[in-house]
Amino acid sequence: MILAEVIPAPLVGRHVLVLPAGTDVRPLAAAWFPGAVWERQPLDPGERPAAARPTGARFRGIVVEAPRPTTGLLRLDASAALDGPVRLGEPVARALGLGARELDAWSLVVGAGDDGSGSEPARTDGAPGDPASRHELAEGWTVAAARRVRGAVLPADGSRVVAPDPAAAVDLTLWSPLPLAPQDVVPLVRPALAGARIGPADAPTPEPADPTAQPFSVAAAFEYDGVVTIRAARAREVPLVLSTVDQRQYGTWAYHVAWQPPDSTELLQEQPSQLHLIARSRVTPSVARVAATLWRVAGGTVVDSGGFVVTPDELTDRARDLR
Known part of the structure:
Protein backbone atom coordinates (compact mmCIF):
# COMPACT_ATOMS: atom_id res chain seq x y z
CA MET A 1 0.00 0.00 0.00
CA ILE A 2 1.23 3.48 -0.90
CA LEU A 3 0.08 5.88 1.81
CA ALA A 4 0.26 8.88 -0.54
CA GLU A 5 -2.54 7.31 -2.58
CA VAL A 6 -4.76 6.86 0.48
CA ILE A 7 -4.37 9.83 2.82
CA PRO A 8 -5.22 13.49 2.06
CA ALA A 9 -2.49 15.43 0.25
CA PRO A 10 -1.71 17.78 3.20
CA LEU A 11 -0.64 14.75 5.26
CA VAL A 12 1.76 13.30 2.70
CA GLY A 13 5.39 13.52 3.80
CA ARG A 14 4.48 14.26 7.40
CA HIS A 15 4.79 12.24 10.58
CA VAL A 16 1.11 11.73 11.43
CA ALA A 36 1.40 21.49 26.17
CA VAL A 37 -0.83 24.42 25.25
CA TRP A 38 -3.10 25.41 22.39
CA GLU A 39 -1.59 28.17 20.28
CA ARG A 40 -4.60 27.91 17.99
CA GLN A 41 -7.78 26.10 18.92
CA PRO A 42 -9.25 23.84 16.21
CA LEU A 43 -12.62 24.96 14.90
CA ASP A 44 -15.70 22.80 15.18
CA PRO A 45 -17.44 22.10 11.86
CA GLY A 46 -20.19 24.58 12.75
CA GLU A 47 -17.64 27.31 13.39
CA ARG A 48 -15.73 26.90 10.16
CA PRO A 49 -15.91 29.93 7.87
CA ALA A 50 -17.56 29.90 4.50
CA ALA A 51 -15.43 29.97 1.37
CA ALA A 52 -13.47 33.19 0.90
CA ARG A 53 -15.26 35.82 -1.16
CA PRO A 54 -13.65 38.52 -3.30
CA THR A 55 -14.01 42.07 -2.02
CA GLY A 56 -12.89 45.50 -3.18
CA ALA A 57 -13.92 48.13 -5.71
CA ARG A 58 -14.85 46.94 -9.16
CA PHE A 59 -12.04 48.78 -10.93
CA ARG A 60 -9.40 48.37 -8.28
CA GLY A 61 -8.92 44.68 -8.71
CA ILE A 62 -10.19 41.82 -6.62
CA VAL A 63 -8.97 41.13 -3.11
CA VAL A 64 -9.59 37.72 -1.59
CA GLU A 65 -9.85 37.53 2.18
CA ALA A 66 -7.56 34.87 3.61
CA PRO A 67 -9.63 32.14 5.28
CA ARG A 68 -9.05 31.37 8.92
CA PRO A 69 -7.25 28.07 9.58
CA THR A 70 -9.69 25.37 10.67
CA THR A 71 -7.10 23.10 12.26
CA GLY A 72 -5.60 23.66 15.67
CA LEU A 73 -1.96 23.98 16.69
CA LEU A 74 -1.02 22.29 19.97
CA ARG A 75 2.42 23.33 21.15
CA LEU A 76 4.24 20.37 22.76
CA ASP A 77 7.51 22.12 23.59
CA ALA A 78 9.76 24.81 22.17
CA SER A 79 10.51 22.82 19.02
CA ARG A 94 -10.37 0.72 6.05
CA ALA A 95 -7.72 1.33 3.40
CA LEU A 96 -5.18 1.90 6.19
CA GLY A 97 -6.20 -1.37 7.84
CA LEU A 98 -7.59 0.42 10.91
CA GLY A 99 -11.18 -0.78 10.73
CA ALA A 100 -14.42 0.88 9.68
CA ARG A 101 -14.34 4.00 11.84
CA GLU A 102 -13.68 7.71 11.58
CA LEU A 103 -10.26 8.97 12.61
CA ASP A 104 -8.53 12.26 13.40
CA ALA A 105 -5.09 12.85 11.90
CA TRP A 106 -2.56 15.13 13.62
CA SER A 107 0.66 16.18 11.88
CA LEU A 108 3.85 16.59 13.89
CA VAL A 109 5.39 19.92 12.87
CA VAL A 110 8.57 21.72 13.87
CA GLY A 111 9.45 25.36 14.20
CA ALA A 112 5.81 26.48 14.20
CA GLY A 113 5.14 30.09 15.11
CA ASP A 114 2.14 31.32 17.04
CA ASP A 115 0.00 31.11 13.93
CA GLY A 116 1.60 27.96 12.57
CA SER A 117 3.28 29.83 9.72
CA GLY A 118 6.65 28.62 8.59
CA SER A 119 6.14 25.18 10.09
CA GLU A 120 7.85 22.25 8.45
CA PRO A 121 6.89 18.58 8.55
CA ALA A 122 9.02 16.47 10.85
CA ARG A 123 11.17 14.35 8.55
CA THR A 124 13.19 11.22 9.16
CA ASP A 125 15.10 10.99 5.89
CA GLY A 126 18.43 12.33 7.15
CA ALA A 127 18.27 15.43 4.95
CA PRO A 128 20.39 18.48 5.88
CA GLY A 129 18.88 20.25 8.84
CA ASP A 130 16.99 17.08 9.72
CA PRO A 131 15.21 17.81 13.05
CA ALA A 132 14.58 14.13 13.82
CA SER A 133 17.18 14.00 16.60
CA ARG A 134 15.56 16.97 18.35
CA HIS A 135 12.12 15.46 17.98
CA GLU A 136 12.83 11.85 18.84
CA LEU A 137 10.91 12.34 22.07
CA ALA A 138 7.89 13.77 20.24
CA GLU A 139 7.90 10.93 17.73
CA GLY A 140 8.21 8.40 20.54
CA TRP A 141 5.23 10.03 22.22
CA THR A 142 3.10 9.61 19.08
CA VAL A 143 3.69 5.84 19.23
CA ALA A 144 2.85 5.72 22.95
CA ALA A 145 -0.28 7.84 22.43
CA ALA A 146 -1.40 5.63 19.54
CA ARG A 147 -0.98 2.54 21.70
CA ARG A 148 -2.90 4.17 24.53
CA VAL A 149 -6.07 4.88 22.51
CA ARG A 150 -5.87 2.23 19.75
CA GLY A 151 -4.66 4.65 17.14
CA ALA A 152 -1.78 4.51 14.68
CA VAL A 153 1.23 6.40 13.38
CA LEU A 154 1.96 7.14 9.72
CA PRO A 155 5.73 7.76 9.40
CA ALA A 156 6.86 10.64 7.21
CA ASP A 157 8.44 8.27 4.68
CA GLY A 158 5.02 6.74 3.97
CA SER A 159 6.44 3.25 4.23
CA ARG A 160 3.78 1.65 6.42
CA VAL A 161 1.09 2.04 9.03
CA VAL A 162 2.32 1.55 12.61
CA ALA A 163 -0.56 0.37 14.80
CA PRO A 164 0.90 -0.45 18.25
CA ASP A 165 -0.88 -3.19 20.16
CA PRO A 166 -2.53 -1.68 23.28
CA ALA A 167 -2.38 -5.06 25.01
CA ALA A 168 1.43 -4.96 24.89
CA ALA A 169 1.48 -2.37 27.71
CA VAL A 170 1.22 -4.81 30.61
CA ASP A 171 3.37 -3.29 33.36
CA LEU A 172 1.87 -0.89 35.91
CA THR A 173 3.37 1.28 38.65
CA LEU A 174 1.58 2.61 41.71
CA TRP A 175 2.96 5.92 42.97
CA SER A 176 1.94 6.17 46.60
CA PRO A 177 2.84 8.27 49.64
CA LEU A 178 2.63 5.18 51.87
CA PRO A 179 5.40 2.56 52.20
CA LEU A 180 4.21 -0.97 52.86
CA ALA A 181 6.22 -3.72 54.52
CA PRO A 182 6.94 -6.79 52.37
CA GLN A 183 5.37 -9.12 54.94
CA ASP A 184 2.15 -7.13 54.54
CA VAL A 185 2.27 -7.09 50.75
CA VAL A 186 2.65 -10.85 50.23
CA PRO A 187 -0.74 -11.88 51.70
CA LEU A 188 -2.39 -8.98 49.87
CA VAL A 189 -1.22 -10.07 46.43
CA ARG A 190 -1.29 -13.85 46.77
CA PRO A 191 -4.92 -14.14 45.60
CA ALA A 192 -3.74 -12.73 42.25
CA LEU A 193 -0.21 -14.17 42.32
CA ALA A 194 -0.24 -17.69 43.66
CA GLY A 195 3.09 -18.63 45.18
CA ALA A 196 4.29 -15.03 45.60
CA ARG A 197 7.46 -14.85 47.68
CA ILE A 198 9.71 -12.09 48.98
CA GLY A 199 12.89 -11.77 46.95
CA PRO A 200 16.03 -9.63 47.01
CA ALA A 201 15.59 -5.90 46.49
CA ASP A 202 17.15 -4.28 43.44
CA ALA A 203 17.21 -0.84 45.06
CA PRO A 204 19.89 0.28 47.53
CA THR A 205 19.17 0.05 51.24
CA PRO A 206 17.75 3.35 52.56
CA GLU A 207 19.71 5.55 54.91
CA PRO A 208 19.09 5.17 58.66
CA ALA A 209 17.21 8.48 58.64
CA ASP A 210 14.36 6.68 56.88
CA PRO A 211 14.16 3.25 58.53
CA THR A 212 10.53 2.59 57.56
CA ALA A 213 11.10 2.80 53.82
CA GLN A 214 12.63 -0.58 53.04
CA PRO A 215 12.93 -1.48 49.34
CA PHE A 216 11.87 -5.02 48.51
CA SER A 217 10.66 -7.28 45.75
CA VAL A 218 7.98 -9.95 45.61
CA ALA A 219 7.90 -12.45 42.76
CA ALA A 220 5.59 -15.17 41.51
CA ALA A 221 6.72 -17.66 38.85
CA PHE A 222 4.34 -19.46 36.50
CA GLU A 223 5.29 -22.63 34.67
CA TYR A 224 4.29 -21.42 31.20
CA ASP A 225 3.70 -17.69 31.63
CA GLY A 226 6.95 -16.32 33.04
CA VAL A 227 7.39 -14.26 36.20
CA VAL A 228 5.47 -11.34 37.69
CA THR A 229 7.55 -9.18 40.02
CA ILE A 230 6.60 -6.36 42.38
CA ARG A 231 9.53 -4.06 43.08
CA ALA A 232 9.00 -1.43 45.74
CA ALA A 233 11.34 1.46 46.50
CA ARG A 234 11.33 5.18 47.09
CA ALA A 235 12.10 7.05 43.88
CA ARG A 236 13.95 10.32 43.46
CA GLU A 237 11.91 11.27 40.40
CA LEU A 275 2.39 -18.64 22.89
CA HIS A 276 3.52 -15.18 24.02
CA LEU A 277 0.08 -13.71 23.34
CA ILE A 278 -1.63 -16.49 25.30
CA ALA A 279 0.71 -16.02 28.26
CA ARG A 280 0.20 -12.26 28.15
CA GLY A 300 -1.85 6.95 45.15
CA THR A 301 -1.98 7.00 41.35
CA VAL A 302 -1.30 4.19 38.87
CA VAL A 303 0.75 4.89 35.74
CA ASP A 304 1.16 2.48 32.84
CA SER A 305 4.35 1.64 30.96
CA GLY A 306 3.55 4.31 28.37
CA GLY A 307 3.58 7.08 30.97
CA PHE A 308 -0.20 7.61 31.16
CA VAL A 309 -2.44 7.63 34.23
CA VAL A 310 -4.60 4.53 34.67
CA THR A 311 -7.91 5.27 36.37
CA PRO A 312 -9.54 2.91 38.90
CA ASP A 313 -12.25 2.08 36.35
CA GLU A 314 -9.61 1.11 33.81
CA LEU A 315 -7.88 -1.05 36.41
CA THR A 316 -11.18 -2.85 36.94
CA ASP A 317 -11.53 -3.44 33.20
CA ARG A 318 -7.96 -4.72 32.92
CA ALA A 319 -8.50 -7.07 35.85
CA ARG A 320 -11.30 -8.89 34.06
CA ASP A 321 -10.16 -12.21 32.65
CA LEU A 322 -11.76 -12.26 29.20
CA ARG A 323 -10.35 -15.59 28.10
Missing part, protein backbone atom coordinates in the same frame (compact mmCIF):
# COMPACT_ATOMS: atom_id res chain seq x y z
CA LEU A 17 -0.59 10.58 14.61
CA VAL A 18 -3.97 8.97 13.91
CA LEU A 19 -6.48 8.84 16.77
CA PRO A 20 -10.11 7.72 17.04
CA ALA A 21 -12.34 10.60 15.96
CA GLY A 22 -13.09 13.03 18.77
CA THR A 23 -10.17 11.99 21.00
CA ASP A 24 -9.01 14.85 23.22
CA VAL A 25 -5.34 15.02 22.27
CA ARG A 26 -4.20 17.53 24.88
CA PRO A 27 -4.37 15.19 27.94
CA LEU A 28 -2.39 12.64 25.95
CA ALA A 29 0.21 15.28 25.13
CA ALA A 30 0.36 16.58 28.70
CA ALA A 31 1.41 13.13 29.94
CA TRP A 32 4.79 13.61 28.25
CA PHE A 33 4.74 17.38 27.72
CA PRO A 34 3.16 18.99 30.82
CA GLY A 35 3.43 22.44 29.25
CA ALA A 80 7.49 20.62 18.28
CA ALA A 81 3.75 21.00 17.84
CA LEU A 82 0.73 19.12 16.51
CA ASP A 83 -1.38 20.48 13.66
CA GLY A 84 -4.89 19.09 13.23
CA PRO A 85 -7.18 17.39 13.27
CA VAL A 86 -7.86 16.33 9.71
CA ARG A 87 -10.87 14.02 9.68
CA LEU A 88 -10.36 10.69 7.91
CA GLY A 89 -13.55 8.89 6.90
CA GLU A 90 -14.31 5.20 7.13
CA PRO A 91 -13.10 4.39 3.58
CA VAL A 92 -9.66 5.82 4.40
CA ALA A 93 -9.56 4.02 7.75
CA VAL A 238 8.32 10.63 39.37
CA PRO A 239 6.79 10.38 35.87
CA LEU A 240 6.01 13.64 34.11
CA VAL A 241 2.32 12.78 33.95
CA LEU A 242 2.04 13.12 37.73
CA SER A 243 2.61 16.86 37.34
CA THR A 244 -0.94 16.91 35.95
CA VAL A 245 -2.31 15.24 39.11
CA ASP A 246 -3.06 16.78 42.50
CA GLN A 247 0.03 16.33 44.69
CA ARG A 248 -2.13 14.75 47.37
CA GLN A 249 -3.01 11.94 44.96
CA TYR A 250 0.45 10.39 44.64
CA GLY A 251 3.79 9.94 46.38
CA THR A 252 7.37 8.94 45.71
CA TRP A 253 6.97 5.36 46.89
CA ALA A 254 6.85 3.28 43.70
CA TYR A 255 5.36 -0.21 43.45
CA HIS A 256 6.36 -1.45 40.01
CA VAL A 257 4.41 -4.52 38.86
CA ALA A 258 6.19 -6.04 35.87
CA TRP A 259 5.86 -9.15 33.73
CA GLN A 260 8.89 -11.06 32.45
CA PRO A 261 7.73 -13.54 29.78
CA PRO A 262 9.52 -16.85 29.16
CA ASP A 263 11.22 -15.28 26.13
CA SER A 264 11.90 -11.63 26.94
CA THR A 265 12.94 -10.85 23.35
CA GLU A 266 9.30 -11.14 22.30
CA LEU A 267 8.47 -7.99 24.27
CA LEU A 268 10.19 -6.02 21.50
CA GLN A 269 8.63 -7.84 18.57
CA GLU A 270 5.74 -6.26 16.66
CA GLN A 271 4.27 -9.70 16.03
CA PRO A 272 5.15 -11.99 18.94
CA SER A 273 4.35 -15.68 18.89
CA GLN A 274 0.94 -17.10 19.73
CA SER A 281 -3.57 -12.63 28.16
CA ARG A 282 -3.34 -14.79 31.28
CA VAL A 283 -0.93 -12.49 33.12
CA THR A 284 -2.41 -9.06 32.31
CA PRO A 285 -5.46 -9.43 34.62
CA SER A 286 -3.19 -10.54 37.47
CA VAL A 287 -0.94 -7.50 37.07
CA ALA A 288 -3.99 -5.22 37.15
CA ARG A 289 -5.42 -6.97 40.22
CA VAL A 290 -2.15 -6.54 42.09
CA ALA A 291 -1.98 -2.83 41.21
CA ALA A 292 -5.62 -2.36 42.21
CA THR A 293 -5.09 -4.15 45.53
CA LEU A 294 -2.05 -2.05 46.39
CA TRP A 295 -3.92 1.11 45.36
CA ARG A 296 -6.84 0.31 47.67
CA VAL A 297 -4.46 -0.21 50.60
CA ALA A 298 -1.77 2.42 50.03
CA GLY A 299 -3.56 4.98 47.87
Whole structure:
Protein backbone atom coordinates (compact mmCIF):
# COMPACT_ATOMS: atom_id res chain seq x y z
CA MET A 1 0.00 0.00 0.00
CA ILE A 2 1.23 3.48 -0.90
CA LEU A 3 0.08 5.88 1.81
CA ALA A 4 0.26 8.88 -0.54
CA GLU A 5 -2.54 7.31 -2.58
CA VAL A 6 -4.76 6.86 0.48
CA ILE A 7 -4.37 9.83 2.82
CA PRO A 8 -5.22 13.49 2.06
CA ALA A 9 -2.49 15.43 0.25
CA PRO A 10 -1.71 17.78 3.20
CA LEU A 11 -0.64 14.75 5.26
CA VAL A 12 1.76 13.30 2.70
CA GLY A 13 5.39 13.52 3.80
CA ARG A 14 4.48 14.26 7.40
CA HIS A 15 4.79 12.24 10.58
CA VAL A 16 1.11 11.73 11.43
CA LEU A 17 -0.59 10.58 14.61
CA VAL A 18 -3.97 8.97 13.91
CA LEU A 19 -6.48 8.84 16.77
CA PRO A 20 -10.11 7.72 17.04
CA ALA A 21 -12.34 10.60 15.96
CA GLY A 22 -13.09 13.03 18.77
CA THR A 23 -10.17 11.99 21.00
CA ASP A 24 -9.01 14.85 23.22
CA VAL A 25 -5.34 15.02 22.27
CA ARG A 26 -4.20 17.53 24.88
CA PRO A 27 -4.37 15.19 27.94
CA LEU A 28 -2.39 12.64 25.95
CA ALA A 29 0.21 15.28 25.13
CA ALA A 30 0.36 16.58 28.70
CA ALA A 31 1.41 13.13 29.94
CA TRP A 32 4.79 13.61 28.25
CA PHE A 33 4.74 17.38 27.72
CA PRO A 34 3.16 18.99 30.82
CA GLY A 35 3.43 22.44 29.25
CA ALA A 36 1.40 21.49 26.17
CA VAL A 37 -0.83 24.42 25.25
CA TRP A 38 -3.10 25.41 22.39
CA GLU A 39 -1.59 28.17 20.28
CA ARG A 40 -4.60 27.91 17.99
CA GLN A 41 -7.78 26.10 18.92
CA PRO A 42 -9.25 23.84 16.21
CA LEU A 43 -12.62 24.96 14.90
CA ASP A 44 -15.70 22.80 15.18
CA PRO A 45 -17.44 22.10 11.86
CA GLY A 46 -20.19 24.58 12.75
CA GLU A 47 -17.64 27.31 13.39
CA ARG A 48 -15.73 26.90 10.16
CA PRO A 49 -15.91 29.93 7.87
CA ALA A 50 -17.56 29.90 4.50
CA ALA A 51 -15.43 29.97 1.37
CA ALA A 52 -13.47 33.19 0.90
CA ARG A 53 -15.26 35.82 -1.16
CA PRO A 54 -13.65 38.52 -3.30
CA THR A 55 -14.01 42.07 -2.02
CA GLY A 56 -12.89 45.50 -3.18
CA ALA A 57 -13.92 48.13 -5.71
CA ARG A 58 -14.85 46.94 -9.16
CA PHE A 59 -12.04 48.78 -10.93
CA ARG A 60 -9.40 48.37 -8.28
CA GLY A 61 -8.92 44.68 -8.71
CA ILE A 62 -10.19 41.82 -6.62
CA VAL A 63 -8.97 41.13 -3.11
CA VAL A 64 -9.59 37.72 -1.59
CA GLU A 65 -9.85 37.53 2.18
CA ALA A 66 -7.56 34.87 3.61
CA PRO A 67 -9.63 32.14 5.28
CA ARG A 68 -9.05 31.37 8.92
CA PRO A 69 -7.25 28.07 9.58
CA THR A 70 -9.69 25.37 10.67
CA THR A 71 -7.10 23.10 12.26
CA GLY A 72 -5.60 23.66 15.67
CA LEU A 73 -1.96 23.98 16.69
CA LEU A 74 -1.02 22.29 19.97
CA ARG A 75 2.42 23.33 21.15
CA LEU A 76 4.24 20.37 22.76
CA ASP A 77 7.51 22.12 23.59
CA ALA A 78 9.76 24.81 22.17
CA SER A 79 10.51 22.82 19.02
CA ALA A 80 7.49 20.62 18.28
CA ALA A 81 3.75 21.00 17.84
CA LEU A 82 0.73 19.12 16.51
CA ASP A 83 -1.38 20.48 13.66
CA GLY A 84 -4.89 19.09 13.23
CA PRO A 85 -7.18 17.39 13.27
CA VAL A 86 -7.86 16.33 9.71
CA ARG A 87 -10.87 14.02 9.68
CA LEU A 88 -10.36 10.69 7.91
CA GLY A 89 -13.55 8.89 6.90
CA GLU A 90 -14.31 5.20 7.13
CA PRO A 91 -13.10 4.39 3.58
CA VAL A 92 -9.66 5.82 4.40
CA ALA A 93 -9.56 4.02 7.75
CA ARG A 94 -10.37 0.72 6.05
CA ALA A 95 -7.72 1.33 3.40
CA LEU A 96 -5.18 1.90 6.19
CA GLY A 97 -6.20 -1.37 7.84
CA LEU A 98 -7.59 0.42 10.91
CA GLY A 99 -11.18 -0.78 10.73
CA ALA A 100 -14.42 0.88 9.68
CA ARG A 101 -14.34 4.00 11.84
CA GLU A 102 -13.68 7.71 11.58
CA LEU A 103 -10.26 8.97 12.61
CA ASP A 104 -8.53 12.26 13.40
CA ALA A 105 -5.09 12.85 11.90
CA TRP A 106 -2.56 15.13 13.62
CA SER A 107 0.66 16.18 11.88
CA LEU A 108 3.85 16.59 13.89
CA VAL A 109 5.39 19.92 12.87
CA VAL A 110 8.57 21.72 13.87
CA GLY A 111 9.45 25.36 14.20
CA ALA A 112 5.81 26.48 14.20
CA GLY A 113 5.14 30.09 15.11
CA ASP A 114 2.14 31.32 17.04
CA ASP A 115 0.00 31.11 13.93
CA GLY A 116 1.60 27.96 12.57
CA SER A 117 3.28 29.83 9.72
CA GLY A 118 6.65 28.62 8.59
CA SER A 119 6.14 25.18 10.09
CA GLU A 120 7.85 22.25 8.45
CA PRO A 121 6.89 18.58 8.55
CA ALA A 122 9.02 16.47 10.85
CA ARG A 123 11.17 14.35 8.55
CA THR A 124 13.19 11.22 9.16
CA ASP A 125 15.10 10.99 5.89
CA GLY A 126 18.43 12.33 7.15
CA ALA A 127 18.27 15.43 4.95
CA PRO A 128 20.39 18.48 5.88
CA GLY A 129 18.88 20.25 8.84
CA ASP A 130 16.99 17.08 9.72
CA PRO A 131 15.21 17.81 13.05
CA ALA A 132 14.58 14.13 13.82
CA SER A 133 17.18 14.00 16.60
CA ARG A 134 15.56 16.97 18.35
CA HIS A 135 12.12 15.46 17.98
CA GLU A 136 12.83 11.85 18.84
CA LEU A 137 10.91 12.34 22.07
CA ALA A 138 7.89 13.77 20.24
CA GLU A 139 7.90 10.93 17.73
CA GLY A 140 8.21 8.40 20.54
CA TRP A 141 5.23 10.03 22.22
CA THR A 142 3.10 9.61 19.08
CA VAL A 143 3.69 5.84 19.23
CA ALA A 144 2.85 5.72 22.95
CA ALA A 145 -0.28 7.84 22.43
CA ALA A 146 -1.40 5.63 19.54
CA ARG A 147 -0.98 2.54 21.70
CA ARG A 148 -2.90 4.17 24.53
CA VAL A 149 -6.07 4.88 22.51
CA ARG A 150 -5.87 2.23 19.75
CA GLY A 151 -4.66 4.65 17.14
CA ALA A 152 -1.78 4.51 14.68
CA VAL A 153 1.23 6.40 13.38
CA LEU A 154 1.96 7.14 9.72
CA PRO A 155 5.73 7.76 9.40
CA ALA A 156 6.86 10.64 7.21
CA ASP A 157 8.44 8.27 4.68
CA GLY A 158 5.02 6.74 3.97
CA SER A 159 6.44 3.25 4.23
CA ARG A 160 3.78 1.65 6.42
CA VAL A 161 1.09 2.04 9.03
CA VAL A 162 2.32 1.55 12.61
CA ALA A 163 -0.56 0.37 14.80
CA PRO A 164 0.90 -0.45 18.25
CA ASP A 165 -0.88 -3.19 20.16
CA PRO A 166 -2.53 -1.68 23.28
CA ALA A 167 -2.38 -5.06 25.01
CA ALA A 168 1.43 -4.96 24.89
CA ALA A 169 1.48 -2.37 27.71
CA VAL A 170 1.22 -4.81 30.61
CA ASP A 171 3.37 -3.29 33.36
CA LEU A 172 1.87 -0.89 35.91
CA THR A 173 3.37 1.28 38.65
CA LEU A 174 1.58 2.61 41.71
CA TRP A 175 2.96 5.92 42.97
CA SER A 176 1.94 6.17 46.60
CA PRO A 177 2.84 8.27 49.64
CA LEU A 178 2.63 5.18 51.87
CA PRO A 179 5.40 2.56 52.20
CA LEU A 180 4.21 -0.97 52.86
CA ALA A 181 6.22 -3.72 54.52
CA PRO A 182 6.94 -6.79 52.37
CA GLN A 183 5.37 -9.12 54.94
CA ASP A 184 2.15 -7.13 54.54
CA VAL A 185 2.27 -7.09 50.75
CA VAL A 186 2.65 -10.85 50.23
CA PRO A 187 -0.74 -11.88 51.70
CA LEU A 188 -2.39 -8.98 49.87
CA VAL A 189 -1.22 -10.07 46.43
CA ARG A 190 -1.29 -13.85 46.77
CA PRO A 191 -4.92 -14.14 45.60
CA ALA A 192 -3.74 -12.73 42.25
CA LEU A 193 -0.21 -14.17 42.32
CA ALA A 194 -0.24 -17.69 43.66
CA GLY A 195 3.09 -18.63 45.18
CA ALA A 196 4.29 -15.03 45.60
CA ARG A 197 7.46 -14.85 47.68
CA ILE A 198 9.71 -12.09 48.98
CA GLY A 199 12.89 -11.77 46.95
CA PRO A 200 16.03 -9.63 47.01
CA ALA A 201 15.59 -5.90 46.49
CA ASP A 202 17.15 -4.28 43.44
CA ALA A 203 17.21 -0.84 45.06
CA PRO A 204 19.89 0.28 47.53
CA THR A 205 19.17 0.05 51.24
CA PRO A 206 17.75 3.35 52.56
CA GLU A 207 19.71 5.55 54.91
CA PRO A 208 19.09 5.17 58.66
CA ALA A 209 17.21 8.48 58.64
CA ASP A 210 14.36 6.68 56.88
CA PRO A 211 14.16 3.25 58.53
CA THR A 212 10.53 2.59 57.56
CA ALA A 213 11.10 2.80 53.82
CA GLN A 214 12.63 -0.58 53.04
CA PRO A 215 12.93 -1.48 49.34
CA PHE A 216 11.87 -5.02 48.51
CA SER A 217 10.66 -7.28 45.75
CA VAL A 218 7.98 -9.95 45.61
CA ALA A 219 7.90 -12.45 42.76
CA ALA A 220 5.59 -15.17 41.51
CA ALA A 221 6.72 -17.66 38.85
CA PHE A 222 4.34 -19.46 36.50
CA GLU A 223 5.29 -22.63 34.67
CA TYR A 224 4.29 -21.42 31.20
CA ASP A 225 3.70 -17.69 31.63
CA GLY A 226 6.95 -16.32 33.04
CA VAL A 227 7.39 -14.26 36.20
CA VAL A 228 5.47 -11.34 37.69
CA THR A 229 7.55 -9.18 40.02
CA ILE A 230 6.60 -6.36 42.38
CA ARG A 231 9.53 -4.06 43.08
CA ALA A 232 9.00 -1.43 45.74
CA ALA A 233 11.34 1.46 46.50
CA ARG A 234 11.33 5.18 47.09
CA ALA A 235 12.10 7.05 43.88
CA ARG A 236 13.95 10.32 43.46
CA GLU A 237 11.91 11.27 40.40
CA VAL A 238 8.32 10.63 39.37
CA PRO A 239 6.79 10.38 35.87
CA LEU A 240 6.01 13.64 34.11
CA VAL A 241 2.32 12.78 33.95
CA LEU A 242 2.04 13.12 37.73
CA SER A 243 2.61 16.86 37.34
CA THR A 244 -0.94 16.91 35.95
CA VAL A 245 -2.31 15.24 39.11
CA ASP A 246 -3.06 16.78 42.50
CA GLN A 247 0.03 16.33 44.69
CA ARG A 248 -2.13 14.75 47.37
CA GLN A 249 -3.01 11.94 44.96
CA TYR A 250 0.45 10.39 44.64
CA GLY A 251 3.79 9.94 46.38
CA THR A 252 7.37 8.94 45.71
CA TRP A 253 6.97 5.36 46.89
CA ALA A 254 6.85 3.28 43.70
CA TYR A 255 5.36 -0.21 43.45
CA HIS A 256 6.36 -1.45 40.01
CA VAL A 257 4.41 -4.52 38.86
CA ALA A 258 6.19 -6.04 35.87
CA TRP A 259 5.86 -9.15 33.73
CA GLN A 260 8.89 -11.06 32.45
CA PRO A 261 7.73 -13.54 29.78
CA PRO A 262 9.52 -16.85 29.16
CA ASP A 263 11.22 -15.28 26.13
CA SER A 264 11.90 -11.63 26.94
CA THR A 265 12.94 -10.85 23.35
CA GLU A 266 9.30 -11.14 22.30
CA LEU A 267 8.47 -7.99 24.27
CA LEU A 268 10.19 -6.02 21.50
CA GLN A 269 8.63 -7.84 18.57
CA GLU A 270 5.74 -6.26 16.66
CA GLN A 271 4.27 -9.70 16.03
CA PRO A 272 5.15 -11.99 18.94
CA SER A 273 4.35 -15.68 18.89
CA GLN A 274 0.94 -17.10 19.73
CA LEU A 275 2.39 -18.64 22.89
CA HIS A 276 3.52 -15.18 24.02
CA LEU A 277 0.08 -13.71 23.34
CA ILE A 278 -1.63 -16.49 25.30
CA ALA A 279 0.71 -16.02 28.26
CA ARG A 280 0.20 -12.26 28.15
CA SER A 281 -3.57 -12.63 28.16
CA ARG A 282 -3.34 -14.79 31.28
CA VAL A 283 -0.93 -12.49 33.12
CA THR A 284 -2.41 -9.06 32.31
CA PRO A 285 -5.46 -9.43 34.62
CA SER A 286 -3.19 -10.54 37.47
CA VAL A 287 -0.94 -7.50 37.07
CA ALA A 288 -3.99 -5.22 37.15
CA ARG A 289 -5.42 -6.97 40.22
CA VAL A 290 -2.15 -6.54 42.09
CA ALA A 291 -1.98 -2.83 41.21
CA ALA A 292 -5.62 -2.36 42.21
CA THR A 293 -5.09 -4.15 45.53
CA LEU A 294 -2.05 -2.05 46.39
CA TRP A 295 -3.92 1.11 45.36
CA ARG A 296 -6.84 0.31 47.67
CA VAL A 297 -4.46 -0.21 50.60
CA ALA A 298 -1.77 2.42 50.03
CA GLY A 299 -3.56 4.98 47.87
CA GLY A 300 -1.85 6.95 45.15
CA THR A 301 -1.98 7.00 41.35
CA VAL A 302 -1.30 4.19 38.87
CA VAL A 303 0.75 4.89 35.74
CA ASP A 304 1.16 2.48 32.84
CA SER A 305 4.35 1.64 30.96
CA GLY A 306 3.55 4.31 28.37
CA GLY A 307 3.58 7.08 30.97
CA PHE A 308 -0.20 7.61 31.16
CA VAL A 309 -2.44 7.63 34.23
CA VAL A 310 -4.60 4.53 34.67
CA THR A 311 -7.91 5.27 36.37
CA PRO A 312 -9.54 2.91 38.90
CA ASP A 313 -12.25 2.08 36.35
CA GLU A 314 -9.61 1.11 33.81
CA LEU A 315 -7.88 -1.05 36.41
CA THR A 316 -11.18 -2.85 36.94
CA ASP A 317 -11.53 -3.44 33.20
CA ARG A 318 -7.96 -4.72 32.92
CA ALA A 319 -8.50 -7.07 35.85
CA ARG A 320 -11.30 -8.89 34.06
CA ASP A 321 -10.16 -12.21 32.65
CA LEU A 322 -11.76 -12.26 29.20
CA ARG A 323 -10.35 -15.59 28.10
